[in-house]
Amino acid sequence: AERTGMVVRALASVNRYLAIVNTSMNPEFVLSNLARDIQTAGIHLAGEQSAVMSAKVLASIPMAMKGIAKHMMGKDGGEWGQAYREFRDAGGHMGFFGLRNADAIQRDILAKVSSAEGSIGSKALGVIRGTRDLIFSVNEAVENAVRLSAFKYAQDYGMTTEKAASLAKNLTVNFNRKGELGPIANAVWLFYNAGTQGSVRMIQALKNPKVAGLAMSIAMASLALSMLNRATGGEDDDGLDKYDKIPQGIKERNLIVMRPDGSYFKLPLPYGYNVFHVLGAQIEAVANGGQSPMEGATAFISAALNAFNPLGGEKTLAQMISPTITDPIVELAMNRDWIGRPIKPEQSRYAVKKPESQLYWSRTSPLSKDIAQSLNEITGGTTIRPGAVDVSPEVLDYLVGELTGGSGAFLNRTVNAAIDLSKGKDIPTRRVPFLRVFAGDQPEYRTSEDFMKFSEEVKRTMQEYEALSSPHAATVPGEQTAQDFRKDRAVMLSLKEPLREA
Numbered sequence: 192a193e194r195t196g197m198v199v200r201a202l203a204s205v206n207r208y209l210a211i212v213n214t215s216m217n218p219e220f221v222l223s224n225l226a227r228d229i230q231t232a233g234i235h236l237a238g239e240q241s242a243v244m245s246a247k248v249l250a251s252i253p254m255a256m257k258g259i260a261k262h263m264m265g266k267d268g269g270e271w272g273q274a275y276r277e278f279r280d281a282g283g284h285m286g287f288f289g290l291r292n293a294d295a296i297q298r299d300i301l302a303k304v305s306s307a308e309g310s311i312g313s314k315a316l317g318v319i320r321g322t323r324d325l326i327f328s329v330n331e332a333v334e335n336a337v338r339l340s341a342f343k344y345a346q347d348y349g350m351t352t353e354k355a356a357s358l359a360k361n362l363t364v365n366f367n368r369k370g371e372l373g374p375i376a377n378a379v380w381l382f383y384n385a386g387t388q389g390s391v392r393m394i395q396a397l398k399n400p401k402v403a404g405l406a407m408s409i410a411m412a413s414l415a416l417s418m419l420n421r422a423t424g425g426e427d428d429d430g431l432d433k434y435d436k437i438p439q440g441i442k443e444r445n446l447i448v449m450r451p452d453g454s455y456f457k458l459p460l461p462y463g464y465n466v467f468h469v470l471g472a473q474i475e476a477v478a479n480g481g482q483s484p485m486e487g488a489t490a491f492i493s494a495a496l497n498a499f500n501p502l503g504g505e506k507t508l509a510q511m512i513s514p515t516i517t518d519p520i521v522e523l524a525m526n527r528d529w530i531g532r533p534i535k536p537e538q539s540r541y542a543v544k545k546p547e548s549q550l551y552w553s554r555t556s557p558l559s560k561d562i563a564q565s566l567n568e569i570t571g572g573t574t575i576r577p578g579a580v581d582v583s584p585e586v587l588d589y590l591v592g593e594l595t596g597g598s599g600a601f602l603n604r605t606v607n608a609a610i611d612l613s614k615g616k617d618i619p620t621r622r623v624p625f626l627r628v629f630a631g632d633q634p635e636y637r638t639s640e641d642f643m644k645f646s647e648e649v650k651r652t653m654q655e656y657e658a659l660s661s662p663h664a665a666t667v668p669g670e671q672t673a674q675d676f677r678k679d680r681a682v683m684l685s686l687k688e689p690l691r692e693a
Contacts, residue, residue, distance in 0.1 A: 203378035205516055210381060212596030215330045219601055222628045223459040225333050231363045231461040232337045238402030244348060248340045255343070256336040263328050274343045278335075281356035283342050285335055285366060338362055363461075364389045376501075381515040386462075386501030393463040406467045413446075413471030420449040421479060427453065435481045436633050440530045443469055443494045454620060454632040462498055469494040519593050523586060535585035546577040551584040554622065556603060557610075559584035559591075652683040 214220050229249060236245035258271020268275065278284060338359040345355035360367075368388055369377075377384040396402045417434070424433035433453040441447070444465060445457035460468055473487040482490070502511045510529070513521045518529070526534050535550045548567040551560060563584040564574075572578025592600055605624045612618065620632045659673035677684060 199375055199378045202514070202516060203374065206378055206381045209515065209596055212598045213381075214597070217597030217601050219625060219628050220597055221330055221333050222625065225337075226459045226628075227461040228334070228337050228363050231464065232341065234402060234405050234461070234464060235362060235396050236341065238396065238399050238405055240345075240348075244344055248337070248344050251340040251344070252336050255340040256332050259332040259335060259339060260328075263332065271339070271343075275335075275339055277352065278339050278342045278356065278359065281342075281352050283338055283356035283359040285331075285338060285360065361392065364392060379514045380502055383501045386499075389462055390499045390501070406464060409464060409467040410471035410474075413468040414475045415471075416446070416448070417472045417475035418479070420447055420455075421475070421481070423451060424449040424453060424455075425451060432481060433633070435476070437631075438532075439490055439493075440532075441631060442472060443490070443497065454630065456630050458629065466491075466494050466498050519590065523589070528589070534589050535583040543575075546572055546574065547581045547583045547586075548572070548577075549574060554619075555584045556588050556607065559587040563587060649683055649686050652680050656680065656684060 214224070229252065233245050233249055236248055254271055255274075258268045259275050261268035262272040262275045266272070341362050342355045342359035345358050346352065350358065364385055365388055366385055369384055373384045373387070376387075397406060420434045421432055427433055427436065434447075434449055436453075437447060437455065441457070445459055446468065448456040450456070469491055473482065473491050476482040476490075477484050477487040500511075507525065507527070509521050509525070510518065510527070522528055523534065526537070528534055535547075536552065538544050538550070546567055548563040551563075563582055566580045566582065567573075567578040570578035570580040572581055591603075595602075601624060604622055604627075608618050608623060620630045621627050623630075656673065656676055659676050
């Protein structure tokens, strides 16, 4: 930390802020992170220690959480509060957000002194800091509960305090472990260190034959569950399996349990071990014709890259190497977010282009729509003609989302859900705070994406027919003629005019 320059410290400050708003300040993250930690801890303890110890540790997590919370409120906390004090003293406690140098610590102390001394402004800041600290405390209790439970039972099984603390600290991802260049890489790419440490910890665990066996059991269970999901979900009106219409990114990161109406329950999967879940699911998809072998292999490789590449595997090369601070520029230029979804609807190549202010999904914030359309109208535009300042509401939502992270998105969903409820509107599961972590439905952009893919296929078919019909087309014995091609692709060619009107 003392050797980092001014630029690196500035980038680190930006990423520290982004880390906070996307994790600790996002109430939904607490739930998903706890679900992942419990699963990872269960696998490592069962494989590296014993199944009995794993079961006891997981069963005691609520008591550990309660003990930490009481200790942090200044109460006794009983047996678990005492264990937490020993846990902290032994170094098992997990801290966050990187190293701070002496200057940063000094500024924090001076700010607290100023708040205690008394101006209205400083007291207001004190309230804000107090709220922030409360949220951080809740996250700390959740994050360390699994580790504290492991620490206590490791001692019961005969480990020394130091070894028990080491086991707890390295049970899942040790965020405090950093290489010499770790702080610099983490300042450039958000969550770089967490991704690196998580991959290393998992690879170390998989060297244990019992852990490797558990990992393969995950793949087999995933295969069986995928078969059940396909049978339960059934087909939609287009004759497509509802299970196949769930976006791959969601299936990659969550365990899915389908419902007959096409909605589903989901459980966030631990990073790294989700690759084995994807392996089983892709074997089932290929076997049942849901995907080609090449598509299945691509999905598996993509999942592996996402799990083990600290720069992110689902991104394009430009998005991957781009520092976090320049990601919005790159992603807006490519119209793809961090998991490859279109940020705004694409313009039709055949129709007259709409103003950007008219390009949005139905989930878009009403405020963003009003702002975008007002800017367009004030600068001379209409619903048909773009003005001097013409921006998509989706771009505004995207920029606000980048600035406020998961905590801003949570607040936005909460406010919009309250507004929709007051108006008697139905709220899709994917927009219900907290519930969306464990349940979902099919997002509308999948329909739009399917349309774009299908329209591209129609365009290619038309181009192939035009090439075969050209007077200069070479006639080779045995090759398909324009007449044969038209006969084989009659349905696709008949969609030329409807596509122009779409």
